[in-house]
Amino acid sequence: MVRPKTQRGIDTKERIIRAAANVFYQKGYYGGSISDIANEAGVANGTFYIYFDSKLDLYKYLLSEYGKRIRANSSIAIQNAANRKEAERLGIKSFFEYVLKDQSIFNIIWESLYIDKNLFDEFYSTFAESYAQQLKKAQKKGEVSNIDPKVLSYVLIGITNFVALNSIVLKQEKNTTHIVNEVMKVLENGMFE
């Protein structure tokens, strides 16, 4: 992956990335070709190779961009949270709203399991490690219970991902407030009477 030096270069690269996201969502990673991506971006095939070495190189870049964007989205959402409980609520809500706007992310991210399962592992490990760091800090402050932060981070990622994919993407439920409220009940008091 080459970092463009001019604004025009930055724009072209961004066009290729957006085109790739569309192509991978519509045709899958294996079904979509570099020609399809170049076509969709309105550039010549040769232009693709100015920025990326291969389809895999572009896919890896796209994956890391999704990771950064999702984490940035969440950081902004929780920046004024008074405590971890409020941060969880705001973070989960912002993820659901992110998914409402871009429903293709699961298809694209989870396809890594079929391209190279280490990419999938790396993607969620990076997420889980940064989550676990935040949870450890909150544990030191006495805001979060004594639960293995590694397991807890996968519990939280699992909840948000599965609820988002199944309820929001597949069932098209738009009332994220209700879903967030119900999820928070579990996180606040558990599920048993």
Add this chain to the structure above:
Amino acid sequence: MVRPKTQRGIDTKERIIRAAANVFYQKGYYGGSISDIANEAGVANGTFYIYFDSKLDLYKYLLSEYGKRIRANSSIAIQNAANRKEAERLGIKSFFEYVLKDQSIFNIIWESLYIDKNLFDEFYSTFAESYAQQLKKAQKKGEVSNIDPKVLSYVLIGITNFVALNSIVLKQEKNTTHIVNEVMKVLENGMFE
């Protein structure tokens, strides 16, 4: 899909199904051909068509078999549970142990998202509906809190799936007891102090 009438037919069909699971895990649904499956099963291509109309027909059958086996496994595990809390613990533990023995299930089940997303939706909707029924019963008995059972079922499926895939399959953590204990802490008391 044809139901075989003789024991020999049942065995052959079972061999084709197990071969298909291997081929789909190794090469993916699109990468694996009917010839690959017949080869792996040690039968002629024509024999395949005695039992299944197409690769998709076989894939759908495999998916519904996984659903049945996972639910049966869980039903057996929880049959003597005194209450819903014990049932959750036993059900989660049995799923983790199921995954330890057959680590290919996520690859095969989740590929449905790329074959026909309605298959993925149907698979998890069926799971979630049966889960929600059990949760509703437990709510009537006063064992489970007043949480939307549909959301709660996806919360629980999300936890078990993500923890199983990321910790057990990808990180090869074999200490399922520790993981179950940590998950149960969240389900019993929530995650906050």
